[in-house]
Amino acid sequence: IASVATKxxxxxxxxxxxxxxxxxxxxxxxxxxxxxxxxxLTNFIELRVSTGSTKFxxxxxxxxxxxxxxxxxxxxxxxxxxxxxxxxxxxxxx
Numbered sequence: 001i002a003s004v005a006t007k008x009x010x011x012x013x014x015x016x017x018x019x020x021x022x023x024x025x026x027x028x029x030x031x032x033x034x035x036x037x038x039x040x041l042t043n044f045i046e047l048r049v050s051t052g053s054t055k056f057x058x059x060x061x062x063x064x065x066x067x068x069x070x071x072x073x074x075x076x077x078x079x080x081x082x083x084x085x086x087x088x089x090x091x092x093x094x
Contacts, residue, residue: 007032009092016045016087020052020079025091031069031076032094038063040085048077055079059087 010026025031038045038059047057049072056073059065069076078087 007093009090011090013039013086013088014078015084016078016080017084018080018082020048020077022051023076023078023087023089023091025075028091028093030094031073031091033068033090033092034066035090036065037088038085039088040080043081043083043085045078045080045085045087048079049073050075051077053077 008027010024010028012024012026014021014024036047036057036059038061040061042061044061045059046055047059048055057065057067
């Protein structure tokens with residue numbers, strides 16, 4: 001049974017450029033649930049497992065995504081398609 005007493009989270013809005021950027025994780029040391037929303041009206045954002053690695057998610061303009069991170073993701077990165085986009089996200093520890 002999960003206990004919220006020891007859990008941490010990050011609620012963030014981050015501008016993502018056309019060069020990959022590390023997501024700001026705050027004090028999180030283990031990633032659990034993630035909710036992402038691409039706040040751009042035109043362009044998409046892709047998420048990567050780590051720097052220069054495989055893209056595992058694509059958020060079209062205005063699109064949300066909710067999922068649990070796999071064990072291989074410890075330092076996720078994001079990259080915008082054509083121009084910088086605002087990415088809003090909530091990350092929660094395991």
